[in-house]
Amino acid sequence: MIKIYHNNRCSKSRNGLALLEESGKPFEVVKYLDNVPSASELKSIINLLNIKPIELVRKNEAIWKEKFKNKTLSDAEIIAAMVEYPKLIERPIVINGNKATIGRPTELISSIL
Template identity: 75%
Template structure:
């Protein structure tokens, strides 16, 4: 089943959700700020995206700038930071089987559904 890691306060995430709704396909909404992915889940998502953990971080968030920016962090450190501060996770993320995309731009989502 298709999953969208969603934050309703984010306009790009709402656009991603609308694209899924328009597709008519079944999907699951994961409100990741409330249901934070585990370390293993986040590692799996990162692997499906084919990126490094740092590429999933929202680097303009205040918590990143205050606590992590400029530090020598391992991939594990970065994943832990995202779990402890889930608003650092880029959004929306859509997973469909063994494929995943960050829905920025929204058209990325159409490539995997």
């Protein structure tokens, strides 16, 4: 089943959700601010995305700038920061089987459907 990690307050995330709805394929919505992914779940997502943990961080978020910017953090510390402050997680993330993408731009989602 397709899964989207979604934040309804984000226009890109809403666009990604609309694209999935238009596809007609079944999918699950994970409101990750309410149901925060665990560290192991984030590691799995990062592996599927084939990126480094820092690439999943929203570096323009105030929390990042205040608490983490210009610090040398390990991958585990970056993941822990995203678990503690889920607003730091880039969105939307769409997973379809063993494929995943960050829907920025939204068209990237089509490539894994």
